[in-house]
Amino acid sequence: MKSSxxxxxxxxxxxxxxxxxxxxxxxxxxxxxxxxxxxxxxRVSIFKDYFPDLLEGRWSTTLLSIAFCSLAIIFSGMSMKLxxxxxxxxxxxxxxxxxxxxxxxxxSMM
Numbered sequence: 001m002k003s004s005x006x007x008x009x010x011x012x013x014x015x016x017x018x019x020x021x022x023x024x025x026x027x028x029x030x031x032x033x034x035x036x037x038x039x040x041x042x043r044v045s046i047f048k049d050y051f052p053d054l055l056e057g058r059w060s061t062t063l064l065s066i067a068f069c070s071l072a073i074i075f076s077g078m079s080m081k082l083x084x085x086x087x088x089x090x091x092x093x094x095x096x097x098x099x100x101x102x103x104x105x106x107x108s109m110m
Contacts, residue, residue: 009079013087016075016094023065023101062105069102 030047037043048056055061076094079087 006082009082010087012075013079013082013091013094016072016079016091016098019068019072019075020094020098020101022068023105024097026061026065027101027104059109062109065105066102069098069105072098073102 029050033043033047033050037046051061055064072094076091076098079091080095082088082091
């Protein structure tokens with residue numbers, strides 16, 4: 001029988017994975033849109049058309065990505081206590097990927 005603490009940590013791992021996939025999908029969308037437009041203004045316009053009006057501000061998608069990267073780091077950091085090797089590998093990948101995406105988002109704001 002699994003302890004409730006272990007189940008909770010596995011849930012945090014899955015939440016961290018979901019939180020990491022959101023910024024990853026935003027950057028994947030930007031890479032996809034980059035090939036569609038001919039000018040930078042056109043690419044930005046096409047990119048913003050994929051989001052609701054709430055997220056069409058200058059920094060809104062970047063701030064959203066920063067928030068979800070931070071949540072992914074927190075959730076996966078807490079889940080590093082899991083004993084199984086696959087869970088440690090998953091959490092390590094989430095931490096590294098989220099950290100890199102966080103730095104990329106912060107760098108893009110400069």
